[in-house]
Amino acid sequence: MNYINSDLKVVGTRPIRPDGVEKVTGRALYSADTRVAGMLWGKILRSPHAHARIVSIDTSKAEALKGVHAVVTSKDFPAIKSEEAFVGEGPMNFRDLSDNIMARNKALYEGHAVAAVAATTPAIADEAMALIDVTYEVLPHVIDVDDAMKADAPVLHADMFTAGVNPKPATASNIAKVVTFKKGDIDAGFADAEVIFEGSYTTKPVHQGYIEPHACLATYNPDGQISIHASSQGHFMIRAYTAKLLGLDMADIRVNPAEIGGGFGGKTLIYLEPVAVALSRKSGKSVKMQMTREEVFRGSGPTSGASVSVKLGAKKDGTIVAAQQVLKFQAGAYAGSPIGPGCMCGFALYDIPNIDVLGYDVVSNRPKVAAYRAPGAPISSFAVECAVDDLARKLGMDPLTLREKNAAVNGTKTHYGPTHTNIGYTQVLEAAKAHPHWKAPVAEGHGRGLAAGFWFNIGGESSATVHINEDGTVMVATGSPDIGGSRASMGMMAAEVLGIPVAKVKAIVADTASIGFTFLTGGSRVTFATGMAVTQATEKVVDQLKARAAQTWDIPVDAVEWKDGKAFPAGTNAGAFEPLDLAAIALKQGRTGGPINAEVSVNAQGAGAGFGAHICDVKVDKETGHVEIVRYTAIQDVGKAIHPSYVEGQIQGGAAQGIGWALSEEYIYNDKGQMENPGFLDYRCPVASDLPMIEAVLVEVPNPRHPFGARGVGEVPIIPPMAAISNAIKSAVGVRMEHLPMSPPKVRAALDAAG
Amino acid sequence: MPKVVLSSGSASLGLTGGVTEFEVEATSFRRLILELEKRFPGLGNQVEESMAVAIDGEIYQDAYAAELRPGSEIVLIPKIGGG
Amino acid sequence: MAKQHVTATINGEAAEFLCETQQTMLDVLRDVVGLTGAKEGCASGDCGACSILVDGTLVCSCLMLGVEAEGTSITTIEGIAQGDHLHPIQQKFLEHAALQCGFCTPGLIVATKALLDENPNPTETEARYWLAGNLCRCTGYDKVIRAVMDAAAVMRGETV
Numbered sequence: 001m002n003y004i005n006s007d008l009k010v011v012g013t014r015p016i017r018p019d020g021v022e023k024v025t026g027r028a029l030y031s032a033d034t035r036v037a038g039m040l041w042g043k044i045l046r047s048p049h050a051h052a053r054i055v056s057i058d059t060s061k062a063e064a065l066k067g068v069h070a071v072v073t074s075k076d077f078p079a080i081k082s083e084e085a086f087v088g089e090g091p092m093n094f095r096d097l098s099d100n101i102m103a104r105n106k107a108l109y110e111g112h113a114v115a116a117v118a119a120t121t122p123a124i125a126d127e128a129m130a131l132i133d134v135t136y137e138v139l140p141h142v143i144d145v146d147d148a149m150k151a152d153a154p155v156l157h158a159d160m161f162t163a164g165v166n167p168k169p170a171t172a173s174n175i176a177k178v179v180t181f182k183k184g185d186i187d188a189g190f191a192d193a194e195v196i197f198e199g200s201y202t203t204k205p206v207h208q209g210y211i212e213p214h215a216c217l218a219t220y221n222p223d224g225q226i227s228i229h230a231s232s233q234g235h236f237m238i239r240a241y242t243a244k245l246l247g248l249d250m251a252d253i254r255v256n257p258a259e260i261g262g263g264f265g266g267k268t269l270i271y272l273e274p275v276a277v278a279l280s281r282k283s284g285k286s287v288k289m290q291m292t293r294e295e296v297f298r299g300s301g302p303t304s305g306a307s308v309s310v311k312l313g314a315k316k317d318g319t320i321v322a323a324q325q326v327l328k329f330q331a332g333a334y335a336g337s338p339i340g341p342g343c344m345c346g347f348a349l350y351d352i353p354n355i356d357v358l359g360y361d362v363v364s365n366r367p368k369v370a371a372y373r374a375p376g377a378p379i380s381s382f383a384v385e386c387a388v389d390d391l392a393r394k395l396g397m398d399p400l401t402l403r404e405k406n407a408a409v410n411g412t413k414t415h416y417g418p419t420h421t422n423i424g425y426t427q428v429l430e431a432a433k434a435h436p437h438w439k440a441p442v443a444e445g446h447g448r449g450l451a452a453g454f455w456f457n458i459g460g461e462s463s464a465t466v467h468i469n470e471d472g473t474v475m476v477a478t479g480s481p482d483i484g485g486s487r488a489s490m491g492m493m494a495a496e497v498l499g500i501p502v503a504k505v506k507a508i509v510a511d512t513a514s515i516g517f518t519f520l521t522g523g524s525r526v527t528f529a530t531g532m533a534v535t536q537a538t539e540k541v542v543d544q545l546k547a548r549a550a551q552t553w554d555i556p557v558d559a560v561e562w563k564d565g566k567a568f569p570a571g572t573n574a575g576a577f578e579p580l581d582l583a584a585i586a587l588k589q590g591r592t593g594g595p596i597n598a599e600v601s602v603n604a605q606g607a608g609a610g611f612g613a614h615i616c617d618v619k620v621d622k623e624t625g626h627v628e629i630v631r632y633t634a635i636q637d638v639g640k641a642i643h644p645s646y647v648e649g650q651i652q653g654g655a656a657q658g659i660g661w662a663l664s665e666e667y668i669y670n671d672k673g674q675m676e677n678p679g680f681l682d683y684r685c686p687v688a689s690d691l692p693m694i695e696a697v698l699v700e701v702p703n704p705r706h707p708f709g710a711r712g713v714g715e716v717p718i719i720p721p722m723a724a725i726s727n728a729i730k731s732a733v734g735v736r737m738e739h740l741p742m743s744p745p746k747v748r749a750a751l752d753a754a755g
Numbered sequence: 756m757p758k759v760v761l762s763s764g765s766a767s768l769g770l771t772g773g774v775t776e777f778e779v780e781a782t783s784f785r786r787l788i789l790e791l792e793k794r795f796p797g798l799g800n801q802v803e804e805s806m807a808v809a810i811d812g813e814i815y816q817d818a819y820a821a822e823l824r825p826g827s828e829i830v831l832i833p834k835i836g837g838g
Numbered sequence: 839m840a841k842q843h844v845t846a847t848i849n850g851e852a853a854e855f856l857c858e859t860q861q862t863m864l865d866v867l868r869d870v871v872g873l874t875g876a877k878e879g880c881a882s883g884d885c886g887a888c889s890i891l892v893d894g895t896l897v898c899s900c901l902m903l904g905v906e907a908e909g910t911s912i913t914t915i916e917g918i919a920q921g922d923h924l925h926p927i928q929q930k931f932l933e934h935a936a937l938q939c940g941f942c943t944p945g946l947i948v949a950t951k952a953l954l955d956e957n958p959n960p961t962e963t964e965a966r967y968w969l970a971g972n973l974c975r976c977t978g979y980d981k982v983i984r985a986v987m988d989a990a991a992v993m994r995g996e997t998v
Contacts, residue, residue, distance in 0.1 A: 014935070016932045016933065017932070017935070019940075020932045020937070021924070021928075021932070023937055023940030023943050024924065024928040024931050024932060024937070024940075024943055024944075024947060025875070025915065025916065025918070025919050025924075025928065026873070026874070026875020026876070026914065026915035026916045026944045027875070027916075028940055029874070030874075030877065030941060032868075032874075032877075032878065033868075033874040035869070084804065084805065085804075091805065091834075123858070123860070166773075179833070181762065208975075209975050210939075210941075210975055211877070211879040211885055211887055211939075211941045211942050211973055211974070211975055212877065212879065212939070212941045213878070213879070259939075259940065259941075260939060261877070261879075261939050261940070261941025261942075262939045262941060262975050262976055263939075264975070265837070290878070292881060293879065293880040293881060293882065293885075338836070340833040340834075340835075341833075341835060341836070344832070344833075371836060371837060374837070375836060375837070416762050416830075416832050417760055417762040417809060417830030417831070417832050418809030418811075418812045418813075418814065418828065418830045418832065419811065419812040419828055420812055421811060421812030421813060422812075422813075455837075456814060456835045456837075457837070458814075458816065458835055458836070458837050459816070460816065460817075461817075483938065483939055483976075484938045484939070484976065485935065485938055522836075522837045523835070523836060523837020524837060525837065603817060603818060605813065605814070605815045605816070605818055605821065606813045606814075606815075607814070645934075645935035645981070646935060646938070648935075648980075648981075649935055649938050649976070649977055649978075649981060650938075652977060652978035652980045652981070653938060653975070653976045653977050653978045654978075655978055656975075656977075656978030656979070657975065679880060679882055679884060680879070680880045680882070680884035680885050680973060681882065681884045685973055685975065686978075686979075687969075687970040687971075687972075687973060687979075688965075688966040688967075688969040688970050688972070688974075688979040688982070688983065689963075689966040689967045689969075689970040690970075691966075691978060691979055691980075693980050693983070693984075694978050694980045696980075705813070712837075715837060
């Protein structure tokens with residue numbers, strides 16, 4: 001059923017989330033908040049070297065230390081054969097995932113796990129780690145993507161022969177894969193162009209920066225039953241990957257989802273759980289593990305750093321006729337950067353007849369990259385949106401007008417193949433043009449920038465159960481960890497379908513033993529896919545409620561209708577019966593057939609793509625190079641905002657992360673390939689005093705594939721900020737910042753160079 | 756017979772010898788995979804594991820039943836994830 | 839080495855605990871006393887997720903030793919609500935949807951209490967600078983600041 005044009009009573013309102021009180025009182029239990037009596041503390045020993053052969057590991061002294069109950073190395077994990085998969089929302093090989101959580105032959109990055117201990121106190125665990133003797137043969141390392149592609153670069157994997165090249169190369173390199181996307185005839189396009197702009201851009205690796213470090217509590221029982229308590233973006237993924245990496249049956253592993261303190265894509269992989277289970281198995285006790293902030297930076301997957309070049313060709317009237325892009329992404333220690341989406345997203349916003357995109361997936365000695373909000377797209381759009389802006393300048397055109405003129409619309413064929421359908425980009429640009437921010441005069445000394453972004457959003461597998469309690473109140477259970485308030489939206493959709501107040505509906509996140517398989521929380525999929533499962537399950541429950549009323553009244557079921565939380569006889573012919581509400585029907589549930597509930601599992605398809613446009617005003621301090629964000633507006637098509645506050649929250653949060661990526665965040669490496677700023681002091685995320693209010697404007701172009709018209713919203717907002725800010729800086733002081741982050745020393749240097 | 760386009764952004768080109776457009780007797784994604792595997796051994800599996808299919812612009816991932824109609828635009832693209 | 843015996847007041851109740859000399863107050867709260875509302879985000883005083891009040895002063899509990907609590911009055915997030923009555927700050931955080939994952943929320947609420955105890959009528963800028971020690975990665979701070987300003991107005995009796 002489709003509620004897109006209905007009069008909605010609950011969906012679209014802003015109730016207080018069901019898990020809110022426990023979060024503001026400190027009662028909510030996150031990954032590290034649970035303890036069991038007699039548990040051990042597990043810690044991981046990590047490589048100090050960016051690239052080294054592990055010659056030997058001697059754990060005997062550590063094992064002998066009083067208070068140490070188990071020590072594990074890669075010997076305690078089965079050898080996993082090469083198996084390509086889609087892991088943690090990106091391509092990865094299970095063999096690589098196994099190697100990542102515990103190095104086998106080589107340490108491939110500073111922070112790579114080489115051993116782990118479990119001891120009665122954290123202090124003893126630390127002492128034990130110091131007693132583990134690892135002999136390394138230090139090898140030359142390489143970090144930067146351009147360096148890693150050079151012919152003389154140290155090679156990480158002797159069996160890496162670039163895929164996607166014909167013929168296959170004979171020598172191993174760090175280039176895992178090459179991808180290309182073409183549309184039309186790029187050479188003819190440039191020949192036809194009257195104005196050309198070319199730019200080269202670089203971005204540094206940045207971390208998702210979730211405030212909650214990875215943590216878990218694992219118990220291996222003597223009968224082989226395992227329980228894991230951990231936060232994640234997908235407890236079913238924890239179960240699956242733990243089973244895979246340890247060679248166990250999934251039914252023997254039960255994962256209980258703790259509340260999660262941020263993920264943004266970084267918690268779609270696993271790092272600790274299989275290690276904790278291995279330690280628990282060896283010691284016979286529960287093992288708790290918790291990464292320090294330093295470990296999160298050194299040992300968990302951030303994004304790619306990248307090099308991107310863009311060339312655009314246009315007619316004098318602003319019609320873009322040719323667009324070319326070359327992207328080189330760091331994958332980290334193993335293949336699998338988001339180069340595919342990076343290649344697809346940059347030009348997806350434009351209707352250009354001739355496009356040529358070339359992308360490289362390149363390994364280097366840093367942690368394997370993990371997904372980070374619209375993986376690949378922010379980097380790609382940084383380059384494209386800066387180039388489009390400079391093209392506008394060359395053409396003497398307003399940047400919004402240039403985008404409008406070349407905007408992708410329904411029917412635009414993308415360069416990666418599919419034709420856009422049911423998109424809302426022009427509506428977003430119209431909303432930007434009409435917005436007071438765009439119309440306001442730019443203050444003296446300030447500069448204004450505009451940039452846009454696109455993300456596919458995904459659907460996928462979700463399960464949901466809806467139960468009617470014996471008193472007529474309602475339980476909704478799903479398998480989607482709640483990162484941003486999704487429980488509220490699930491309850492709201494169920495309440496809407498039932499026609500009851502949302503206060504009568506309780507939404508929970510069920511563990512892996514209590515609900516059907518559900519793919520992870522990410523890809524902006526939960527409101528779409530899990531919402532679809534919840535809606536369908538609720539509709540099935542409504543069918544049952546009608547059937548129970550029919551039985552109670554002894555009339556045919558098609559003579560019953562459901563409205564506003566009650567069963568009514570459909571018309572006077574059906575009989576003059578008083579309506580029956582949920583409580584009345586539930587009271588008699590046994591007599592009418594038993595408990596009333598439904599479970600639905602879907603593999604949701606047709607997730608609506610999202611577009612965003614951001615407007616940013618900055619003020620540049622010419623003396624210090626500091627860039628102040630003076631005003632920020634983020635406009636996005638959200639399909640239908642189920643709970644507008646949480647939709648706004650996603651947009652504001654994504655924009656803030658993009659602002660950090662633009663202005664201050666980066667991994668700083670020394671010449672040994674070690675990260676020099678693995679802490680929040682020197683890895684500078686935006687703080688409250690760095691930002692103004694962020695106005696989120698919700699444009700609702702419904703996605704017909706979702707019962708309420710919702711589109712995914714969480715990822716799009718991180719895409720436009722970097723270019724919006726670079727464009728604003730250019731407007732303010734006339735210099736183009738092409739290298740991220742646009743931190744004060746870099747801006748100052750650019751101002752100096754400009755004279 | 757529906758016409759299927761293999762987006763050039765995949766490493767599958769090696770398996771097809773550079774061919775990117777096929778006519779395939781298939782009305783579902785599942786049938787398509789089986790037909791491609793017959794025609795280019797290894798391609799069907801690769802498509803199943805690492806690609807999504809965009810049908811008239813809508814993206815389907817891991818959906819055997821996705822319907823392929825003769826007039827539809829059918830493009831195979833790399834799988835999409837998210838963060 | 840024998841543990842240290844510490845006596846303090848925690849959230850208005852007399853408390854005593856044993857801890858090791860090197861244990862931080864954060865570790866003591868979480869692992870000894872059992873109050874897990876204060877969170878470890880960085881253990882180096884940079885994120886504010888572990889914020890508590892010590893004799894009314896805002897402190898990162900990860901930068902304080904458990905033994906330093908001797909004779910002090912400690913307030914944690916668990917002590918902000920009055921029985922089953924949420925504090926206006928907590929209520930406004932909920933109404934404004936000023937939390938998404940909620941991990942930084944305890945620290946932010948405690949820090950906000952310290953702000954409004956000292957300055958009941960802060961400007962938006964003053965609030966932002968005071969709270970600059972509390973990192974939030976989810977919200978972009980917009981709704982947080984709105985909640986803080988609204989809570990301040992409630993506490994001044996200007997609104998409900």
